[in-house]
Amino acid sequence: MIQLTNLSKSFGGQTLFKNLNLKVTAHQKIGLIGRNGTGKSTLFKLILGEESYDEGEISIPKNYRIGTLRQHLEFSKPTVEEECAQVLPEDEQYNFYKIEKILFGLGFTAEDLQKDPLSFSGGYQIRINLAKLLATEPNMLLLDEPTNYLDLLSLRWLKQFIRDFDGEVILITHDREFMDAVTTHTMGIQRKGLFMVQGGTKKYYETLALQDETYEKTRLNQEKKRKELEEFIARNKARASTAALAQSKVKILEKMEEMDELESESSLSFRFNYKETPAKILFRAEDLGFGYDPEHPLFEHLTFALENGKTLAIIGKNGKGKSTLLNYIAGELPQQQGTLSFHPATAMVHFGQTNIERLNTKHTIIDEITSVDKKIGMAEVRAICGTMMFSGELADKKIEVLSGGERSRVMLGKIIATPANLLLLDEPTNHLDMQSIDSLCDAIDSFEGSTIMVTHSEMLLRRLADALIIFHKGGAEYFEGSYDDFLEKIGWEEEEGTVKPKKQKPKLDKKERKKRRTAIIEEKAREAKPSRDEIKFCEKRLEELEVLEEEQNSALEAASNSADNSAMIEHSKAVAETQTEIENLFERLEVATEALEEINAKYDEKLAELE
Structure with a gap:
C-alpha cells in the first residue's frame, strides 16, 4: 500500500499542502473531494512521479502497480481491439477475450472492435483509454474525473466495476452520488493537509463542520486568553514588584x-x-422526428406535453440524439417532422455546450452578462457576477482566460439575467464542483417554471425528474414517471440479465414489524445512553466553567490592580487550570458526539430494513 509522509508542495509561492500524511490500506476506496484549485490533481501527479514535491516522502511497495485514466488521446493501432491489446504483457498479446469483456462492459459492440479508434466520438475514445487501463490489472486506480464524457449506461457499469475491483482506489469526481456509491472513505485537502473519514460525503462534511466548530471555540478561547495575558503584561512590566511575574507571562x-x-x-x-x-x-410536441440522414432518423413519432413546474430529463447513450432533441426544441434546428406548439407566454433560455462555445472570448464577464439585456443596471450585473463567484475585480476578467467551470458559471449567470419559465439545460453540471452542483440542483428544484435537461447524473435524475425521454432501442420514448420507476418497469435493455435480482425479504406483518421496531429503538437507547450522558455532562460542565472563568479573570484583574502578587499568582494558576479543563471537555465532547452519530446511523439502517 502507498504511504505519504509529511508531503509538501508549492506553486509560485502558493502552498497547496504542507506536511500532508496518508496511508492507504488494503481494499480502501477513497473519494478525494475539494474545491477546484485545491491540489487534488497535483496530488495524483506526485504519486505517479509526474511532478516533484518540495519535502516529504512517498513510499510505494515493490511491484505495486498504479494505474491512471489518461485524458490525453493518442492511438497507434488500426482497430480498437489491437489498440487495447497492446497494453497486455507480451505472452498475452492475443488474449482478445480479456479485452473484449472489458470493451463490452464499456458499451462497445462486437462490430466496434474492428473499427478505427479515431472514428469514435470523444466520449468513446475516453472509454478506449479506460479499457487500456483496466487491462493492465493495476493494484491501485487513480481516477481523475472518470465520469466525464460517460453516458448513464457506462457510468452504471463503471460504478459496479469499481465496487468489485480487488484493489485500492482514489477517485476524484464532482458526481456526489457516484462517489458515495463506490467509496469506503472520503477525504479532502483541508487547511493544506488531508482530512479523511470512513463513510460518504455527508459524513465527511458533518464531521468537518463539527471539527471547525470545536476549532473556532478553541481559537476564540485562546484569543481571549492571549488578550488577557497581553493586558496583564502591559500593566505590570513597568512595576519593579511585578516585572518578574510579567516576564513569566511573556514566556x-x-x-x-x-x-x-x-x-x-x-x-x-x-x-x-x-x-x-x-x-x-x-408546450406540446406532436409526432416529432429528426435526423441528419433521412433514412436513419435519430428520433421519430415522439409525442408529449410539458406542464408548468415539471422537470423532464432526456437520457440515453452518447451520440444517440439527446442534445439534438434539446436543440430542436430550442428552435436551433430546422423542423422536419411533427409540430411544436408553445403557449404564447412561454419564455425559454437555453444552456448548452454550443452556447458556452459562443461566449465572446474577448469580452469580460461583465460584458457577457450585460449582453443579455442592455436595460440591466450595472449594480444588478455586479450582483449576478457575485452570485456566480465573480465578485469585485474578478468580474473584469476576460472569457479567454477562464477555465471550463468558470465559463459554465458565466453561462449560468446569463441565464439568471433572463426572465424565463422554461429552462433548457444540456449537461449543466459539466465542469462544476460538488458544492456548485448542489446549488444548481437546489435552484432547479425551487424554480417555479419547467425544466428540460440532458444529464448523465443519477443524483439529478432521482432528485429532479418527473418524466423522461429515453433514447434506447433505436429511437426515443416518452416515459411518465421517475427514473427509479423507469429502472423498475422498463430498465436498460443492455443490462438485461446482468443485474442480480434483489433478495426477497420475508414480509413481516404489522404486529411483528412494530415489535421489532420497538426492540431496535430500545437497543439503540441503551447503546447511545453513555454517549448522551457524556455530551450532557460536558455541555453542563462547560457552562459552569465559562461562568467560573469570568469570575477568576475578574479576581485576577482586581489582584493586578491592587498589586497583590500572591493573589495574582494564585488566580493565574486557577485560570490556567480552568482553561485546561475547558479544552479537555471540548475534546471529550467531540469524541462523544462522533460516537453518537455512528450509533444513530447504525440503528437508522436497521430501522430502514424493516420497511
Whole structure:
C-alpha cells in the first residue's frame, strides 16, 4: 500500500499542502473531494512521479502497480481491439477475450472492435483509454474525473466495476452520488493537509463542520486568553514588584500556538429568474422526428406535453440524439417532422455546450452578462457576477482566460439575467464542483417554471425528474414517471440479465414489524445512553466553567490592580487550570458526539430494513 509522509508542495509561492500524511490500506476506496484549485490533481501527479514535491516522502511497495485514466488521446493501432491489446504483457498479446469483456462492459459492440479508434466520438475514445487501463490489472486506480464524457449506461457499469475491483482506489469526481456509491472513505485537502473519514460525503462534511466548530471555540478561547495575558503584561512590566511575574507571562504568550481564523470558501448560491405565465401546459410536441440522414432518423413519432413546474430529463447513450432533441426544441434546428406548439407566454433560455462555445472570448464577464439585456443596471450585473463567484475585480476578467467551470458559471449567470419559465439545460453540471452542483440542483428544484435537461447524473435524475425521454432501442420514448420507476418497469435493455435480482425479504406483518421496531429503538437507547450522558455532562460542565472563568479573570484583574502578587499568582494558576479543563471537555465532547452519530446511523439502517 502507498504511504505519504509529511508531503509538501508549492506553486509560485502558493502552498497547496504542507506536511500532508496518508496511508492507504488494503481494499480502501477513497473519494478525494475539494474545491477546484485545491491540489487534488497535483496530488495524483506526485504519486505517479509526474511532478516533484518540495519535502516529504512517498513510499510505494515493490511491484505495486498504479494505474491512471489518461485524458490525453493518442492511438497507434488500426482497430480498437489491437489498440487495447497492446497494453497486455507480451505472452498475452492475443488474449482478445480479456479485452473484449472489458470493451463490452464499456458499451462497445462486437462490430466496434474492428473499427478505427479515431472514428469514435470523444466520449468513446475516453472509454478506449479506460479499457487500456483496466487491462493492465493495476493494484491501485487513480481516477481523475472518470465520469466525464460517460453516458448513464457506462457510468452504471463503471460504478459496479469499481465496487468489485480487488484493489485500492482514489477517485476524484464532482458526481456526489457516484462517489458515495463506490467509496469506503472520503477525504479532502483541508487547511493544506488531508482530512479523511470512513463513510460518504455527508459524513465527511458533518464531521468537518463539527471539527471547525470545536476549532473556532478553541481559537476564540485562546484569543481571549492571549488578550488577557497581553493586558496583564502591559500593566505590570513597568512595576519593579511585578516585572518578574510579567516576564513569566511573556514566556507563556510566546509559547502559545497561533490559531488562524478559518477561511470561508465562496459558494455558488442562486435562483433562476422566473417569468410569470398563466399556462398550465408550456408546450406540446406532436409526432416529432429528426435526423441528419433521412433514412436513419435519430428520433421519430415522439409525442408529449410539458406542464408548468415539471422537470423532464432526456437520457440515453452518447451520440444517440439527446442534445439534438434539446436543440430542436430550442428552435436551433430546422423542423422536419411533427409540430411544436408553445403557449404564447412561454419564455425559454437555453444552456448548452454550443452556447458556452459562443461566449465572446474577448469580452469580460461583465460584458457577457450585460449582453443579455442592455436595460440591466450595472449594480444588478455586479450582483449576478457575485452570485456566480465573480465578485469585485474578478468580474473584469476576460472569457479567454477562464477555465471550463468558470465559463459554465458565466453561462449560468446569463441565464439568471433572463426572465424565463422554461429552462433548457444540456449537461449543466459539466465542469462544476460538488458544492456548485448542489446549488444548481437546489435552484432547479425551487424554480417555479419547467425544466428540460440532458444529464448523465443519477443524483439529478432521482432528485429532479418527473418524466423522461429515453433514447434506447433505436429511437426515443416518452416515459411518465421517475427514473427509479423507469429502472423498475422498463430498465436498460443492455443490462438485461446482468443485474442480480434483489433478495426477497420475508414480509413481516404489522404486529411483528412494530415489535421489532420497538426492540431496535430500545437497543439503540441503551447503546447511545453513555454517549448522551457524556455530551450532557460536558455541555453542563462547560457552562459552569465559562461562568467560573469570568469570575477568576475578574479576581485576577482586581489582584493586578491592587498589586497583590500572591493573589495574582494564585488566580493565574486557577485560570490556567480552568482553561485546561475547558479544552479537555471540548475534546471529550467531540469524541462523544462522533460516537453518537455512528450509533444513530447504525440503528437508522436497521430501522430502514424493516420497511
